[in-house]
Every structure is written in structure tokens, then in C-alpha cells.
Amino acid sequence: MISPELLEILACPKCKGDLIYHQEKQVLICNQCKVYYPIEEDIPILLIDSAKPLEELQRDSEER
Numbered sequence: 001m002i003s004p005e006l007l008e009i010l011a012c013p014k015c016k017g018d019l020i021y022h023q024e025k026q027v028l029i030c031n032q033c034k035v036y037y038p039i040e041e042d043i044p045i046l047l048i049d050s051a052k053p054l055e056e057l058q059r060d061s062e063e064r
Helices: 004-009 054-063
Strands: 020-022 027-030 035-040
Touching (some): 027 054
Antiparallel strands (some): 027 035
């Protein structure tokens, strides 16, 4: 679980926009860039190279 204080200061490393925390999937979503960043062991992996297309996350949800 990511603390609310940390969520307030986190920003997308690519566009510097707001990130949305999806607790169930353990990801941070940037709607502006249409990507998401994984959270591993409660640590957000905010590297541009670790970003994945948002459509992958949506596709995974539809398959379940």
C-alpha cells in the first residue's frame, strides 16, 4: 500500500502529470500519456522504460 502523502507528490516521469493509483492492480496510471507504471513490493517503478501501454492493462482486465 502506498501512503497518501507519497501519492500526492508522485508524478509521471514523462509528462510530469498526475498519476492515478489503482490499488487492486498495483499500478500507477497516467491518463495523459496512456501508460501505467508497475508497483513492486510497495515501490513504484517510475522509469520511462518501465511504462506499459494502458491498453495492455485494460485488455488484461477484459480477459478475466
